[in-house]
Amino acid sequence: MSDIKTRYLLVGFSVAGWWCARAIRERDRNGKIVALTKENGVYSPPLITYYLGNKVSTIDYRSGWMENLDLELVPGGEAKKLERENNRLILASGESFVFEKALIATGGLPIVPPIPGREVTGVFTLTTPRDMQEIREFMKFQEGERVTILGGGFIGLKTAEAFMELGVKITLVELANRLLQNMVDERGSYYLEKALERAGLEVIKEDTVSEFQSREGKLSGALLQSGKYLPGNLAVVAIGVHPNIDWLQGSGIELGRGVIVDEFQESKRAGIFAAGDVAETKNLITGERNVVAVWPEAVKQGKIAGENMAGNRLSYPGSLPVNTVSVGEVTLVSAGLVNPPAGDFEFLTTVSDDSYRKLVLKDGYLVGVILVNRIEKAGVYINLIRQKVKVESFKDRLLKEDFGMINLPAEYRKHLVEGASIEV
Amino acid sequence: MKRIRIHEEYCIGCRLCEINCLVKHSRSGKIIKAFRGEEPRSLPRVRVEEEGYLSFALQCRHCDDAPCLENCPTGAMYRDEETQAVLCDEDKCIGCWMCIMSCPLGVIQRERKTKKVASKCDLCRGEEIPVCVKNCPNEALAYE
Numbered sequence: 027m028s029d030i031k032t033r034y035l036l037v038g039f040s041v042a043g044w045w046c047a048r049a050i051r052e053r054d055r056n057g058k059i060v061a062l063t064k065e066n067g068v069y070s071p072p073l074i075t076y077y078l079g080n081k082v083s084t085i086d087y088r089s090g091w092m093e094n095l096d097l098e099l100v101p102g103g104e105a106k107k108l109e110r111e112n113n114r115l116i117l118a119s120g121e122s123f124v125f126e127k128a129l130i131a132t133g134g135l136p137i138v139p140p141i142p143g144r145e146v147t148g149v150f151t152l153t154t155p156r157d158m159q160e161i162r163e164f165m166k167f168q169e170g171e172r173v174t175i176l177g178g179g180f181i182g183l184k185t186a187e188a189f190m191e192l193g194v195k196i197t198l199v200e201l202a203n204r205l206l207q208n209m210v211d212e213r214g215s216y217y218l219e220k221a222l223e224r225a226g227l228e229v230i231k232e233d234t235v236s237e238f239q240s241r242e243g244k245l246s247g248a249l250l251q252s253g254k255y256l257p258g259n260l261a262v263v264a265i266g267v268h269p270n271i272d273w274l275q276g277s278g279i280e281l282g283r284g285v286i287v288d289e290f291q292e293s294k295r296a297g298i299f300a301a302g303d304v305a306e307t308k309n310l311i312t313g314e315r316n317v318v319a320v321w322p323e324a325v326k327q328g329k330i331a332g333e334n335m336a337g338n339r340l341s342y343p344g345s346l347p348v349n350t351v352s353v354g355e356v357t358l359v360s361a362g363l364v365n366p367p368a369g370d371f372e373f374l375t376t377v378s379d380d381s382y383r384k385l386v387l388k389d390g391y392l393v394g395v396i397l398v399n400r401i402e403k404a405g406v407y408i409n410l411i412r413q414k415v416k417v418e419s420f421k422d423r424l425l426k427e428d429f430g431m432i433n434l435p436a437e438y439r440k441h442l443v444e445g446a447s448i449e450v
Numbered sequence: 451m452k453r454i455r456i457h458e459e460y461c462i463g464c465r466l467c468e469i470n471c472l473v474k475h476s477r478s479g480k481i482i483k484a485f486r487g488e489e490p491r492s493l494p495r496v497r498v499e500e501e502g503y504l505s506f507a508l509q510c511r512h513c514d515d516a517p518c519l520e521n522c523p524t525g526a527m528y529r530d531e532e533t534q535a536v537l538c539d540e541d542k543c544i545g546c547w548m549c550i551m552s553c554p555l556g557v558i559q560r561e562r563k564t565k566k567v568a569s570k571c572d573l574c575r576g577e578e579i580p581v582c583v584k585n586c587p588n589e590a591l592a593y594e
Contacts, residue, residue, distance in 0.1 A: 045520065072523040076544055088525040322552060325520045350547045357560075359551050401550055402559055405517075409554035431508055431555055432499035442554055 032098075033057035034335060035115060035125035037105045038064075038132040038270075040071055041321055042302030042328035044087065046129050047095045049332025057336070059095070060123060062103030065155060068092065071133075072321065074158045075184040079191030085155060105132065108277035113297065127335040130274070130285050130293070130300040131328065134267030134319055136181075141263075143238030148245030148259045152185050153267060164260065171195070172258030174248045176235050178205040180349060182264040183218075187353050190225055197228040197256050199235060199248075209349055209360035210396050213382055217398045221356035230254070235261075269304040269317055282306045284317040289341040291331040299335055301327035310344030310412065311363050311393050318345035348408055350401070359404040362386070362394035362411050376425050383425055390418030403429055413438070451534035454573070454583055454593055456506050461498070461590035463505035467582035468494035471509075474574055474581045493559055495571045496582045507582060507591055509571035510557045512536045518549035518558060518570075527568070535573045543567045 034050055036043045039061040047059055070087035077085050092099075104118040116122045136151035138144055150161050165171060171194045175182050178200030189196050198205075204215035219229050230250070237249040238261060247257040269284035280286045280294040284306035291299045291307075302324035306317050323345045333340045348361040363386055372387040385407065386394030391414060395407045407424075410417060415438050417424060423433040431439050469481070471494040476484035484492060496509040516536045519527040526542035527549055529535070538549075545566035550558045561567040574580040583591040 041523075070523045070525075072546065073544075081544055082524065082542075086525075087523075090525075321523060321548065322517070322521045348551060350551045352545065352547065357547060359547070361551075401547060403556040404547075404551045405553035405558075406556040408551060428499070430497070430499040432501045432504060432506065 029114065029122045029124040030060065031058075031124050032060040033126050034059040035123050035128040036061040036097075037115065037128060037130050038062065038302075038304070039068060039099065040131065040133055040302065040324075041087070042131040042133075042305075042324040042331075043129060044068065044095075045325045045328035046131065046299075046301060046332035046335070047097055048091075049329045050336045051095055053333065053336035053338060059097035060100060060125075061097050062100045062105060062117070062123075064102065064104045066101050068099070069155055071153070072184075074152065074155060075188040078152070078158050078161060079188035081191060105273055108274060108279065108298075110276060110278045126297065128298045129328075129331050129335065130279070130298065130304055131302045131324075132270040132273070132304050134303040135270045136263065137265045137268050138263050139265065141235055141238060143240055143245075144263065146238055146240040146245050147243055148240075149238050149261045149263065152188075152262050152264060153181070161260075161262075165192070171260055172197070172256070174199060174235070174256045174258055174261040175264055176248075176261065177264040177266065178202070178229070178231070179207060179264070179266055180209065180351065181266060182262075183351055183353055185262050185264045186222070186227060190227065190354070194260075195226075195258075197230060197258075198222070199230045199233055199250065199256075201232065201234045203232055205229070205231075206351065206358075206360070208347065209351070209364065210358065210398075211365055211384065213377070214358060214360075214364075214384070214396045214398055217356055217380075217382055218351075218353065218358065221354035225354035227354075267303065267319060269306070271304060282315060286315065289343075290334050290339065291327050291342055292334065297335075299331040301331045307342065307345045310346045313344070316345070318347050320347060320349050322348055343412070346408070346412060350404070357399055357401055359397045359401045359408075360395070361404075361408045362392075363388075364394040364396050366394065374421065374425055385424055387417065387421065390416050390421075392417050392424075406431065406434075409442075410434075451512070452593055453512065454509060454571075454580060454591055456508065457590050457592065458504065458506035459590075460588045461505045461507060462588050463498055463500050464587065465498050466585050466587060467496045467507045467591060468498055470581040470585040471496045471571075474577075475569075493561065493569055495557075495559070495569055497557070507586075508555065508557060509582065510536060510553075511555065512571075512573070517552035517554070518568075521548045521552040523548060533573060535575075536570075537572050537575070538568045538570060540567045 069085040073085040076082045106118045107116045235248045236251045245259045285300035303319035330342045350359045374385040376383045381400045382398040384396040392410045473484045476492040524542045526539045558570045561569040583593040
């Protein structure tokens with residue numbers, strides 16, 4: 027088969043790839059873009075659980091804008107190998123592409139620990155439309171369904187949220203002593219657990235599945251480390267994802283946990299960039315390299331990669347873990363360093379029956395925030411973290427009832443608002 | 451595009467902008483019904499912020515690179531071709547609050563009625579002048 031030539035090759039076309047394509051098009055109207063996706067089309071990953079829970083009727087992502095992107099989409103295009111010496115990429119199907127600039131945006135793959143019985147019918151992961159479809163079809167044959175969800179992190183909770191809509195009896199099993207380990211502290215988790223229990227969900231902490239037991243190849247229940255047994259023929263392993271980089275072994279791309287990139291989102295191989303859940307970047311606050319697999323960072327990294335692939339030289343200030351979860355009656359937002367190591371950190375908090383707010387400060391700067399239920403000013407706090415605005419002089423006002431832009435230094439406020447050509 | 455300009459030096463903190471905005475976005479469009487007959491009451495999408503002698507009315511800036519739009523996973527947040535306003539398609543909104551988390555100005559709110567729809571300034575879709583600007587008695591808001 028002969029090579030297909032393209033100026034830009036996007037390997038993976040989810041949110042990072044999409045915003046990369048858009049950024050390329052703003053600078054380069056005509057350069058050919060080919061986008062590869064393993065899936066059948068362009069979809070929004072966060073909608074998978076909403077779709078399973080019948081809350082949305084499509085998982086399409088901004089399909090109406092595709093025309094403007096003027097790109098060639100290759101569905102079912104799973105990357106298999108990137109040649110070490112050439113800018114040439116080969117697909118599992120055997121097709122090959124020769125490119126000038128490439129974006130690696132192959133996202134993450136679910137982590138499935140080697141639990142005995144993980145291969146039996148009824149044990150699923152839930153990160154792709156195919157997984158979702160398989161779970162839907164499986165459930166059609168079942169009555170009075172019970173589901174065991176292994177993992178009380180972000181994906182575990184999104185999975186729980188979907189099953190709550192389906193009227194299924196849910197047990198959530200988490201190894202740590204709290205849910206959303208990376209997003210909240212124990213108090214934050216407490217509000218979440220209360221809301222889940224009110225919604226009829228069982229939460230088991232400090233325990234994990236030691237074996238998936240089966241009858242005739244079909245799941246019959248999950249045996250926990252504590253000896254507890256959870257009967258049921260449906261389980262979802264939702265521990266998390268790891269960057270999809272195995273196919274890059276031997277390509278000369280420097281790999282850590284993910285594809286290691288510099289501040290321009292460029293890998294060690296010139297002209298090959300990475301963005302989103304597969305990219306290993308510097309953390310905005312700690313400066314440590316890590317993979318921050320959240321939507322807003324994927325957008326930012328994708329845009330910067332796209333600009334730079336099309337000839338610009340923009341730099342990414344660093345990744346900030348940010349996320350929001352709504353389950354049952356609780357909504358929470360988390361950003362930055364919320365469980366800092368021992369050291370010189372200052373904490374500001376407010377606590378009530380149905381809300382909790384915690385700000386983490388270091389040397390007069392905001393570095394982390396947890397908001398439970400009172401989330402309206404979340405973006406203001408997060409932007410103070412991102413822009414590294416010193417909050418020392420107005421920190422006593424940060425958690426006031428009517429906190430807003432007016433409490434911020436005039437210079438910062440005006441800069442923000444002028445950004446959109448307005449003067450306050 | 452035309453934008454709402456904020457002149458904080460003229461703002462007297464009377465909150466007529468908030469009241470008019472609330473009525474405009476209520477079901478009845480009538481002030482007494484909007485405040486007394488509609489439960490839960492609509493939210494004003496412009497907010498007067500005050501500290502000491504300073505006050506200003508703040509609503510969505512319809513940013514050029516709008517983070518709420520970029521971070522919306524459903525595509526509910528979109529830019530109106532004609533007015534360039536950033537609007538929320540309430541049918542598509544799933545209430546995930548990524549927009550609230552992304553807005554550096556804190557001007558997106560959860561709709562009280564459903565708790566599932568993001569409520570923000572829509573430049574009073576179709577009106578020649580947004581009602582907050584039209585009803586400002588001291589020209590602290592201008593549409594230009």
